[in-house]
Amino acid sequence: MNKILLGGLAALALVAGIAPAAAQTVEFTVINNSSYDLHYFYTTPSNEDHWGDDLLGDSGVLEAGYQATATIGDGSDQCLYDFKFVMDNGAELIEPEIDICQLSSYTIND
Structure with missing residues (x-):
């Protein structure tokens, strides 16, 4: 399971390497608590x-109960990001203005 997730995130990281020099690539741990x-x-x-x-x-x-590394490498030079999580029961959690420049992990709770 985590291999599939990491493969998808790794592919995103490869795309991020093409981004302009001014753009940032940010990695952090997503913890599904x-x-x-x-x-x-x-x-x-x-x-x-x-x-x-x-x-x-x-x-x-x-x-x-698992965690994985997420990579944002979309070419933006912004620090404030909105996150949208969609769970298996269809519930959506939107978290506005997360400072990804200072982020090392993000925990999803019930």
């Missing part, structure tokens, strides 16, 4: 109004 599996994880700079691609990829799932 909820009782639900995470099926989708979207991010966007807080000053934009559309979600980026699912960081988990087409077949990625972060099971309840």
Whole structure:
């Protein structure tokens, strides 16, 4: 399971290497401390109004109780990002204005 997730995140990291020099690539640990599996994880700079691609990829799932490394390498030079998590029960959690420049981990709770 985690191999699928890490493969999708690794692919995103490869794309990030193509980004302009001024853009940042940020890695942090996502900890799923909820009782639900995470099926989708979207991010966007807080000053934009559309979600980026699912960081988990087409077949990625972060099971309840597990953690994985997430990489944001979308070419933006912004620090404030909005996060959108979609759980296996359909519940959505949106967390606005997370400072990814200072982020080492993010924990999802019930």
